[in-house]
Amino acid sequence: MELTDILKALINGLVYGSVYAIIAQGYYITFITTKTLNFGQGDFVMLGSLIGLSTFITITATGGSVWIAFIASLLLVIVILGICGWGLEQVAIRPLKSWHSIGWILSTVAVSMIVRNVAMLIWGRDVLMAPSPFGRAILDLGIMKIRYHDIFVLVSAVVIMLLLYVFLKKSLFGKALEAVAFNRDAASLMGINPRLMASIAFIIAGILAGVGGVLVGPMVHPGAFIGLFLGLKAFAVAIIGGIENPRGIFIGGLLLGVLENLFTLYSTSMKEAAAFFLILVILAVLPQGLFGKRVKEKF
Amino acid sequence: MKKSSAIILVAFMVLFTILAGCSPKVEETKTNTNTAASSDSGDSSSKEPFNIGLAISMSGGTALFGEGVKRGVDLAVKEFNDAGGYEGQNANLVLYDDEAKPEKSVEIVQKLISQDNIVALVGPANSGNAMAHIQFTQEAKIPEVVPVATGTQITQEFKDADKNYIFRVAPLDGVQVSAILKELIDKQGLTKLGVIHDTEGYGQGGREDIVKQMKENYNMEPTVISAFDPKELNLEPSIREMNNAGVEAVIFYGLAPQSAKLLEARFNEGLDAPIYATWATGDPTVLNLVGDLVKGDLFFVQSFTIDQNDVAKKFHEKVMDTYGEDVFPIATAQGYDSAKLILDAITKVGLDSEKIRDQIESFTDFEGVTAIKSEPFTKDNHEAFGIDEVFIATYNDDLQIVAAE
Numbered sequence: 001m002e003l004t005d006i007l008k009a010l011i012n013g014l015v016y017g018s019v020y021a022i023i024a025q026g027y028y029i030t031f032i033t034t035k036t037l038n039f040g041q042g043d044f045v046m047l048g049s050l051i052g053l054s055t056f057i058t059i060t061a062t063g064g065s066v067w068i069a070f071i072a073s074l075l076l077v078i079v080i081l082g083i084c085g086w087g088l089e090q091v092a093i094r095p096l097k098s099w100h101s102i103g104w105i106l107s108t109v110a111v112s113m114i115v116r117n118v119a120m121l122i123w124g125r126d127v128l129m130a131p132s133p134f135g136r137a138i139l140d141l142g143i144m145k146i147r148y149h150d151i152f153v154l155v156s157a158v159v160i161m162l163l164l165y166v167f168l169k170k171s172l173f174g175k176a177l178e179a180v181a182f183n184r185d186a187a188s189l190m191g192i193n194p195r196l197m198a199s200i201a202f203i204i205a206g207i208l209a210g211v212g213g214v215l216v217g218p219m220v221h222p223g224a225f226i227g228l229f230l231g232l233k234a235f236a237v238a239i240i241g242g243i244e245n246p247r248g249i250f251i252g253g254l255l256l257g258v259l260e261n262l263f264t265l266y267s268t269s270m271k272e273a274a275a276f277f278l279i280l281v282i283l284a285v286l287p288q289g290l291f292g293k294r295v296k297e298k299f
Numbered sequence: 300m301k302k303s304s305a306i307i308l309v310a311f312m313v314l315f316t317i318l319a320g321c322s323p324k325v326e327e328t329k330t331n332t333n334t335a336a337s338s339d340s341g342d343s344s345s346k347e348p349f350n351i352g353l354a355i356s357m358s359g360g361t362a363l364f365g366e367g368v369k370r371g372v373d374l375a376v377k378e379f380n381d382a383g384g385y386e387g388q389n390a391n392l393v394l395y396d397d398e399a400k401p402e403k404s405v406e407i408v409q410k411l412i413s414q415d416n417i418v419a420l421v422g423p424a425n426s427g428n429a430m431a432h433i434q435f436t437q438e439a440k441i442p443e444v445v446p447v448a449t450g451t452q453i454t455q456e457f458k459d460a461d462k463n464y465i466f467r468v469a470p471l472d473g474v475q476v477s478a479i480l481k482e483l484i485d486k487q488g489l490t491k492l493g494v495i496h497d498t499e500g501y502g503q504g505g506r507e508d509i510v511k512q513m514k515e516n517y518n519m520e521p522t523v524i525s526a527f528d529p530k531e532l533n534l535e536p537s538i539r540e541m542n543n544a545g546v547e548a549v550i551f552y553g554l555a556p557q558s559a560k561l562l563e564a565r566f567n568e569g570l571d572a573p574i575y576a577t578w579a580t581g582d583p584t585v586l587n588l589v590g591d592l593v594k595g596d597l598f599f600v601q602s603f604t605i606d607q608n609d610v611a612k613k614f615h616e617k618v619m620d621t622y623g624e625d626v627f628p629i630a631t632a633q634g635y636d637s638a639k640l641i642l643d644a645i646t647k648v649g650l651d652s653e654k655i656r657d658q659i660e661s662f663t664d665f666e667g668v669t670a671i672k673s674e675p676f677t678k679d680n681h682e683a684f685g686i687d688e689v690f691i692a693t694y695n696d697d698l699q700i701v702a703a704e
Contacts (some may be wrong), residue, residue, distance in 0.1 A: 264536035269526035
């Protein structure tokens with residue numbers, strides 16, 4: 001096992017891990033505001049990558065430059081997935097929330113199934129090729145090669161995390177979101193509309209899924225079925241990192257990405273099993289996740 | 300507010316139910332027009348036409364195979380009818396889409412047998428579908444020629460029966476492995492071979508075939524074996540594993556989407572050894588996904604290439620003339636030969652299904668466009684392609700599949 005292999009696995013892991021982390025922030029933001037989350041987040045990612053791919057191809061085919069195409073597809077995905085997030089909250093979360101049920105688990109899964117089937121009708125069942133704005137360009141560092149797109153994803157992920165962090169911690173809006181999370185009734189008395197905040201949380205979650213999809217598209221061959229895989233990994237990340245801790249989720253994402261890629265140095269066949277075994281171990285020792293707050297239940 | 304959300308919810312569900320309901324209808328009309336088109340293509344004849352069935356995937360993961368085969372079968376039927384049919388009786392092709400699903404395959408094959416009264420059937424693209432429905436063709440004594448599915452068991456299932464009605468014009472898995480090993484070990488004298496395979500049915504079966512044949516025929520073992528989940532996003536680790544082990548050649552066993560991922564990973568990582576794969580990697584889907592990454596040091600098993608001989612060249616031109624493109628040359632060629640076996644048999648012995656079967660089994664003068672022999676089958680061998688009929692092919696600079704030097 002050479003040093004460059006380990007280095008390469010590290011970088012690969014960071015790139016994939018940062019995508020998991022972006023998607024997982026969607027779980028965080030809705031969980032803190034509504035104590036619910038979208039189990040179909042992965043399928044929103046899939047939707048984002050396919051819409052992004054179609055827009056990108058349409059614009060480049062009509063002669064637009066790759067960067068205009070990329071930005072246009074990103075904007076379109078943000079708008080559409082934002083609407084999807086809002087719609088999800090309206091149809092699958094809000095009607096069930098008042099019954100104090102856990103029916104939202106099924107209803108979000110139901111929406112994800114619908115999304116997947118509709119995507120299959122539109123884009124077919126086969127995987128597609130998603131071009132990156134960087135094409136297939138590779139940065140050759142001598143000891144190793146990295147795709148420009150991978151670097152771009154890593155940088156974008158850090159920027160998105162920073163923006164999200166600033167938004168949540170510094171802006172009035174973000175504070176309102178946190179206030180609802182902290183104490184819904186008190187926030188309501190302070191003039192914050194918790195329902196509006198819930199909608200906004202789901203819109204942001206949808207947008208994060210969409211952006212994650214646009215970024216991950218060129219790294220994989222997107223198709224109607226990629227959502228399950230990505231959604232599951234992101235969910236794992238949210239749980240490892242501690243679902244109420246955005247920094248924990250970011251670190252958890254990178255950790256899962258790096259660990260699963262390090263496992264592949266040992267055996268490519270055992271990668272998934274090893275990663276999820278690790279999750280079991282972490283949860284057994286630290287049930288609230290690596291960075292979750294330790295809360296003692298009082299009876 | 301609550302009421303309105305409930306209304307939205309209901310509206311949403313109704314909308315999607317309608318949307319979801321649309322899909323099979325679309326397929327149904329599509330297949331109907333196809334059937335109509337092929338039946339119209341025949342000359343007007345005083346006698347009732349007889350039916351030939353085609354049960355293959357026009358949608359789903361193997362849709363491209365289905366489309367390729369359909370064109371080949373259409374061509375064969377058209378030529379048969381243009382030549383006057385069987386004593387003035389034209390052949391009519393009845394095509395149903397099995398959607399690459401075994402249960403659907405059973406349904407349409409039963410429909411073909413009992414409602415459409417087919418005299419013979421050209422079979423599916425998926426091995427699972429074949430295994431699910433062959434008992435019905437066997438029981439109904441309808442000869443079936445499988446043009447794509449490669450699972451070894453398909454033609455073996457009824458080999459001990461009095462008469463086996465299942466034939467195949469596709470390179471079965473075991474033969475493909477033999478062809479690759481023959482090329483790498485016998486011809487090139489390599490000793491360090493790596494294997495990359497997917498962890499689902501196709502790749503697992505391939506791996507077993509490879510390990511078994513290497514052990515039994517060459518007393519060797521693969522230097523390194525790398526398995527990956529078909530849903531895996533990144534195959535670079537597998538490529539690195541091959542590089543680290545210093546293999547001289549890589550045998551890849553996976554379907555088209557994974558082949559595409561492998562080639563991207565190879566492009567990103569660089570691989571020191573050539574890749575040898577099954578014909579699944581020659582699927583045009585791979586080319587569509589990764590473009591010119593297919594060029595260079597990528598080889599796969601084929602039974603037909605457009606340059607293999609004059610017959611093949613002529614056939615390719617005919618396909619180009621008829622359709623303006625050759626979407627999947629090998630599938631079209633195997634589909635053509637599958638249908639031609641049935642139609643030539645009908646010309647010789649008439650429309651009795653059992654006699655057609657006997658004739659297919661005992662051809663001594665068959666002329667196909669693939670590497671099929673003039674005497675393709677015997678009582679114990681229902682495989683058109685053995686180790687001598689398949690060969691190694693690659694992409695040329697124009698991105699066409701040609702026989703490797």
